[in-house]
Amino acid sequence: SQTIHQWPATLVQPVGSPLSLECTVEGTSNPNLYWYRQAAGRGLQLLFYSVGIGQISSEVPQNLSASRPQDRQFILSSKKLLLSDSGFYLCAWSAPSSGANVLTFGAGSRLTVL
Amino acid sequence: GESVGLHLPTLSVQEGDNSIINCAYSNSASDYFIWYKQESGKGPQFIIDIRSNMDKRQGQRVTVLLNKTVKHLSLQIAATQPGDSAVYFCAERRFNNAGNMLTFGGGTRLMVKP
Numbered sequence: 001s002q003t004i005h006q007w008p009a010t011l012v013q014p015v016g017s018p019l020s021l022e023c024t025v026e027g028t029s030n031p032n033l034y035w036y037r038q039a040a041g042r043g044l045q046l047l048f049y050s051v052g053i054g055q056i057s058s059e060v061p062q063n064l065s066a067s068r069p070q071d072r073q074f075i076l077s078s079k080k081l082l083l084s085d086s087g088f089y090l091c092a093w094s095a096p097s098s099g100a101n102v103l104t105f106g107a108g109s110r111l112t113v114l
Numbered sequence: 115g116e117s118v119g120l121h122l123p124t125l126s127v128q129e130g131d132n133s134i135i136n137c138a139y140s141n142s143a144s145d146y147f148i149w150y151k152q153e154s155g156k157g158p159q160f161i162i163d164i165r166s167n168m169d170k171r172q173g174q175r176v177t178v179l180l181n182k183t184v185k186h187l188s189l190q191i192a193a194t195q196p197g198d199s200a201v202y203f204c205a206e207r208r209f210n211n212a213g214n215m216l217t218f219g220g221g222t223r224l225m226v227k228p
Contacts, residue, residue, distance in 0.1 A: 036218075042220060042221070043203060043218045043219055043220040043221050044158070044203065044218040045218075046215065046216070046217070046218075049215065059215075090157050090158075092157070101146050101148050101160070101163045101207060101214075101216075102160045102163075103150075103158075103160065103216060104160075105156075105157025105158050105159070106157055107155075107156060107157055108155075108156070108157050
């Protein structure tokens, strides 16, 4: 069966510090991968998606970046965090054959920037 | 900006009653509409989807209705149970040059009273 792992689950970072969130998927090959952000009490905002190794598309301009160094690994990074980067970050994957209707989300990473 | 939104941010229902969660959309080009459920502290989970050429689709205790004339989508939950308490998101699927993407609405919190 397929599983998705996301870490760390919680982190508190000072403004201006770097960020690295990791996500890995097991049990599938060539998944579509996504990073979403959810602000407190709000909906889900798509940040990045990837359909293959090294292929990253960004939905919104921001000081975050994403990388996909391996088929089932997706990393969200920042060189200098802003207060507005606080939120709940969710990694998700979908099988290309599913048409992206069925996203399987990780448990999320809650980031607080102080 | 978001093209998918919700009428009510919070819905409170009595256990055993039916729940109706509504969603409005603006993108007529979307070919699928999907409902997700997010329990506290977890990532969203797929519930049910409906293709844009359908008006109704039923699942286990859930029914999704699509009214393309007024661009309205609803999720009906029969015999609501305490375990149904969660935030519900509607999403629409759109196609871009990287494949199919989901755009999520702001979410409705369903609270089930015992």
